Amino acid sequence: MEGEIVVQRNRAKKGISTIIAAVFMIAVIIIGLSAITSGLSFQNNLGQVVTQRNTEETEQGTERIELRDVGIDSNKFNLTVVNTGPLPTKLIRMWVTNTTATTGWHKNYTLNDVINPGDSLPKLGQALSLVAKPDASYDLNVVTERGSTASFKIMSPKDTALKMSVFSSPRSSPPLGNVTLMFGVANNRTDGSMIQSITPTTPTISYTNTPGGTVAASATLIEGPTPVTERSLMMAETIFFKYVYKVNGDPKDKITFSFTIQNAKLGNSISESVEISAVATQQSVIGQITTNSGLITMNFTSFQFCAGDTGSPITCQSNSANWQGGWNADDDTKYYWRVDVTNNGVRDIFLDDDTDLFLLQVSDGGAGNIATDLYLMADATTTTEPAAYTSNFSKSIPANGQWTTLYFGGSDRAAAATQKIGDVGLHPVLVMFFGFFDENDNHTYQSGTDNDPYSQTIPFQAVITT
Amino acid sequence: MLARLNAKCTHRKSSKRRAGIGTVISSLIMVAAVAILGSVVLIWANSSLHVEKTKISDDFAKNSNLLRETFIVEDIWLSKTPADYVNITLRNIGDIALNVTSINVTAINSAGANACGSPSSACTINLPLNAVIDIKQTRTIGVGTIDWDCCSPAAQSLDITITTSRGTVEKMLWRVR
Numbered sequence: 001m002e003g004e005i006v007v008q009r010n011r012a013k014k015g016i017s018t019i020i021a022a023v024f025m026i027a028v029i030i031i032g033l034s035a036i037t038s039g040l041s042f043q044n045n046l047g048q049v050v051t052q053r054n055t056e057e058t059e060q061g062t063e064r065i066e067l068r069d070v071g072i073d074s075n076k077f078n079l080t081v082v083n084t085g086p087l088p089t090k091l092i093r094m095w096v097t098n099t100t101a102t103t104g105w106h107k108n109y110t111l112n113d114v115i116n117p118g119d120s121l122p123k124l125g126q127a128l129s130l131v132a133k134p135d136a137s138y139d140l141n142v143v144t145e146r147g148s149t150a151s152f153k154i155m156s157p158k159d160t161a162l163k164m165s166v167f168s169s170p171r172s173s174p175p176l177g178n179v180t181l182m183f184g185v186a187n188n189r190t191d192g193s194m195i196q197s198i199t200p201t202t203p204t205i206s207y208t209n210t211p212g213g214t215v216a217a218s219a220t221l222i223e224g225p226t227p228v229t230e231r232s233l234m235m236a237e238t239i240f241f242k243y244v245y246k247v248n249g250d251p252k253d254k255i256t257f258s259f260t261i262q263n264a265k266l267g268n269s270i271s272e273s274v275e276i277s278a279v280a281t282q283q284s285v286i287g288q289i290t291t292n293s294g295l296i297t298m299n300f301t302s303f304q305f306c307a308g309d310t311g312s313p314i315t316c317q318s319n320s321a322n323w324q325g326g327w328n329a330d331d332d333t334k335y336y337w338r339v340d341v342t343n344n345g346v347r348d349i350f351l352d353d354d355t356d357l358f359l360l361q362v363s364d365g366g367a368g369n370i371a372t373d374l375y376l377m378a379d380a381t382t383t384t385e386p387a388a389y390t391s392n393f394s395k396s397i398p399a400n401g402q403w404t405t406l407y408f409g410g411s412d413r414a415a416a417a418t419q420k421i422g423d424v425g426l427h428p429v430l431v432m433f434f435g436f437f438d439e440n441d442n443h444t445y446q447s448g449t450d451n452d453p454y455s456q457t458i459p460f461q462a463v464i465t466t
Numbered sequence: 467m468l469a470r471l472n473a474k475c476t477h478r479k480s481s482k483r484r485a486g487i488g489t490v491i492s493s494l495i496m497v498a499a500v501a502i503l504g505s506v507v508l509i510w511a512n513s514s515l516h517v518e519k520t521k522i523s524d525d526f527a528k529n530s531n532l533l534r535e536t537f538i539v540e541d542i543w544l545s546k547t548p549a550d551y552v553n554i555t556l557r558n559i560g561d562i563a564l565n566v567t568s569i570n571v572t573a574i575n576s577a578g579a580n581a582c583g584s585p586s587s588a589c590t591i592n593l594p595l596n597a598v599i600d601i602k603q604t605r606t607i608g609v610g611t612i613d614w615d616c617c618s619p620a621a622q623s624l625d626i627t628i629t630t631s632r633g634t635v636e637k638m639l640w641r642v643r
Contacts, residue, residue, distance in 0.1 A: 016497060024504045031512055038519050042526045049530040056536070093557075093604075095541045106543045108555075145602075147538040147559035 056146070063089050065142060065150035068120065070196045070232035077125025077132040081142065081150075083115035090114045091121070093143040094128070100136040100159060111142070134197040135263045153193035154232075158263040162195065163188040164270040166259055172277040173247050174346050175215065176441060178222060179274050181243040183259040187233035197263065199229040200241045204258040213250030217276065219257070220246045246441075251278035294456040295345040296397060296433055301325070302340035302405070303429075303461050307333050308385050309418065318380040318405075331465035334418040336386050337374055337408040339431065339461075343397040348438035349454055350393035350445040351376060355433050357408035359463065362426040370423045375410035388416035393436065393445040406431075421465050429461035532632045536560035539628070540604060542640050544614055551610035552624060558599040565631040566597040569607060573614045573621035573642070581613070581621035588613040589621065614642055 062085050069080035083089050091111040098105035109128045115121045125132065132138070137159045140152040165184040173179045183203075187195045207217040224243035233239060247255055253276040260269035304323040307330075308316035315322045316336045329335060337357050343349055357374040376395065377386035386407035389395065392414070397404050408431075411419040421427065436445070437452040541555040552571055558564055573581040573589040582589035591612045599605045614621050621642050628636040 017500075020497060020501055020504070024508065027508050028511075031508070031515060035515050035519070038522070042522055046526055046530055049533050053533045053536075093540065097543075104546050108541065141541065143538075143540055143557065145559075147536065147557065149538070149540070 059087055060146040060148050062086055063144055063146055063148040065089065065091075065115075065144070065148075067140075067150075067152040067154075067194060068234075069122075070154050070194050072132045072134050072197060073126065075131050075133075076128065077130060078122075079124040079140075080120050080122045081115070081124055082120040083117055086117050088114060088116050090145040091124075091142055092145050094125075095139075095141040095143070096130055097139040098136050099139055100156065137193075153191060154196050155189065155193045156263055157195060157198065157261055157268070158265055160189060160193070160195070161265045161268045162186065162261075164259065164268065166257070166270050166272040168257075168272050168274050170274075172275045174277050175248045175250075176439075177247060177346060178441075179219075179245050179247050181224075181245065181257055181259075181272060183225070183241045183243065183270075184238050185230075185233065185241075185261060186238040187235055189235060192235050194235070195233040197229070197231065198233055198239055199262040200225050201260055201262055203243065206256045206258070207249070208254040208256070210250050210252040213253060215248060215250050215253075217249030217253035217255050218247070219255050219274075220248075222246050245274075247274055247276060249276040251276055294458065295343060295454065296349070296456050296458065297342045297344060298431065298458045298460075299340040299342070299403065300460065302338070304339070305329060305335040305337045305463075308336045308409075309334050314383075314385050316380060316385040317382050319382050327463050329421065329463050329465050331421050331424045334420055335409060336377070336380070336418060338380075338386075338405050339408075340403050340405050341397055341431070341433075341458075342401060342403040343399050344401055345437075346399050347441060348396045348399045348443055349433070349435045350396045350438065350450060351406075352434040352436070353389050353392050353413040355406070355435065356410075356431075358430045358432055359421060359427040360430075361423045362428070372419070372421050372423075372427075374408040374419065375413050375415060377407045377410050377416075379405065379407055388414050390414045393447075393450075396435075396438070396443070396445070398443075399438070421463075424465050427463045427465060428459065429463055431458045431461075433457070528632070531562055532634060534560050534562050535564045535630060535632050535634050537564060537599065537628075537630075537634075537636070539626075539636065539638060541606075542624075542626075544642065545608070545610075548608075548610065550612055550614065551608045552612060552614065552626075553606055553608050554626070554628075555604055555606040556599060556628070557604045558601055561601060563598055563600050564634070566595050566599065566605075566607070566628060567631050568595055568627075568629045569593045569609050570625075570627040570629075571609050571612055572625040573612055574623055574625050575620065576622045 064083070064085035066082050066084050067079060068082050071078040081091075091113045093108055094111055095106070095108045107130065109130060111124075113121050113124065135156050135158050137153070137155045140154065142150045142152070144150075163186040165186070167182045167184075169180045170177075183200055185198050187193070189195070205219050209217050222244040225241040227241065230239040245257075249255070254273050255276070256271055256273045258269055258271045304325050306316035306320065306323045308314075308322070323338065353376060355376040359372040359374070361370040361372075376389045378389050378391075378395070380386045386409060388410065395406070409418040411417045433454070433456045435454055436450045437454055438445070439450045439452055440446055537556050537558050537560065539554060540557040541553075543553040543555075545551040545553050554569065556566065570592045571590070575581045580589050589612060591609060593607075593609050595607065597605055597607055614624060623642055624640040626638050626640055
């Protein structure tokens with residue numbers, strides 16, 4: 001019995017130590033867990049801050065703002081900026097430095113503009129109190145809400161010598177010829193500057209007249225400049241302004257065009273000379289060429305005739321298959337005749353109704369010849385036969401190597417009726433041209449001013465009538 | 467014989483009783499000592515942990531605030547009125563206010579040396595500040611005078627160091643000409 005009590009006491013002692021140990025263990029575990037939890041919490045919070053900071057820096061680094069266009073409207077900047085980055089961006093500030101001002105001009109303006117990715121923001125600067133001048137250069141710094149900045153340089157032509165070029169076509173022009181001049185201005189800056197307000201001034205023209213000449217050199221603006229102005233030029237961009245001048249003068253006269261732009265840097269200009277060349281349109285030269293070969297040439301293979309009459313059925317439309325070539329014709333048939341001719345001069349020739357096809361019979365046995373005049377007629381169409389040439393000078397042979405088809409057959413000037421050849425035998429055929437040059441160069445005959453005459457005969461066709 | 471046996475047994479029992487009391491007492495003492503020592507260790511450990519935790523917490527706050535503190539130099543303008551002043555505009559783009567405690571500007575020449583030839587001359591300035599910039603706000607600080615437009619060879623750039631109270635240090639070179 002007493003032995004049992006001792007055993008129970010030992011058991012009771014073992015229980016207390018276990019409890020105490022357990023309590024300590026629990027306390028240690030709690031403290032340990034607390035430490036671990038705190039550590040993890042700190043780490044987590046720090047991780048969040050680091051992540052947030054990284055995100056902000058990454059986003060800031062991906063912001064890209066580009067200046068695409070610069071203009072000045074109503075004395076205020078009209079800028080177009082584009083968000084080329086992947087995130088929406090908010091512009092909050094713009095710093096402007098007038099780099100032309102020697103005393104220092106530096107201001108800032110508050111912005112509040114959001115640009116979505118890929119979108120552009122036009123008219124930036126129109127709402128600011130900043131007065132922009134086309135003859136001043138500016139440095140712009142745009143600040144975004146994330147803290148990135150985009151810097152742009154806007155230069156006035158006044159502050160930099162721009163690369164200029166000019167091309168004329170042709171470089172050598174006949175009197176009263178048109179010369180096209182292409183005046184190019186390139187942004188040759190390498191610092192990314194944008195050039196603002198490119199507006200060409202009226203070209204300065206100087207003349208060098210050949211001694212002994214009779215016509216003073218002159219240049220008259222026909223067209224241009226096209227375009228009138230260019231708002232801005234990006235880096236490496238070039239703009240061409242087109243001018244068309246009508247030049248006149250004696251051969252070897254020189255006309256020098258000097259181009260520049262408004263607010264250009266002193267000495268920043270370019271010149272191009274055009275020389276007046278001797279051409280067929282000058283009367284003396286025309287005479288010389290006419291003597292040798294004439295301005296008008298004929299396509300002999302195009303010489304055709306068509307058996308038609310002044311009435312129905314209509315058989316000699318312009319596209320009719322009844323037109324025939326060769327040299328065998330019937331002496332008793334009324335024909336329409338046609339041939340293609342080319343004007344190798346530089347001005348149109350309006351044809352007088354005296355223009356005609358002249359056939360001369362070769363008489364056997366030395367007797368006299370019989371001549372037949374077949375006068376110019378108005379053109380056939382795809383639905384009509386040649387008609388009377390009642391509107392004198394309405395038909396022209398276009399200049400510069402162009403060709404046209406002439407129709408003949410009229411029994412008289414401005415006559416609708418055709419006539420037979422009426423005799424049998426060999427016939428040399430000549431075409432006699434009478435007309436006036438298109439002095440006004442407007443492709444329309446103007447009585448009184450288009451009064452420079454021209455005439456020519458082209459032989460070498462032949463017909464045998466049976 | 468039986469009596470002798472009983473006497474022996476009684477003597478053994480009495481010896482066992484004396485031995486049990488000692489064990490109990492010693493056990494109690496041991497238990498108490500362990501409990502007291504354990505408690506002391508536990509309290510010390512807990513206290514130490516708390517101190518460490520506070521320290522870590524402070525460090526964390528300091529570091530995370532340092533990380534959150536962000537500003538940019540939005541603009542630098544070399545002023546001629548007043549002469550030889552460098553106007554530095556800072557923008558706080560972080561989400562906590564910051565305090566700029568100093569700005570150091572040194573004009574350096576093309577060789578990277580002090581433009582005036584001596585660090586203590588007019589080409590160096592260390593401006594102590596207490597310029598608080600709130601969140602998303604800007605502040606322009608004029609630093610001068612510093613001879614950025616004289617000297618031979620002329621100053622080519624400004625070496626600018628901006629320090630905040632939390633220890634953020636921003637270093638940059640700004641080209642003068």
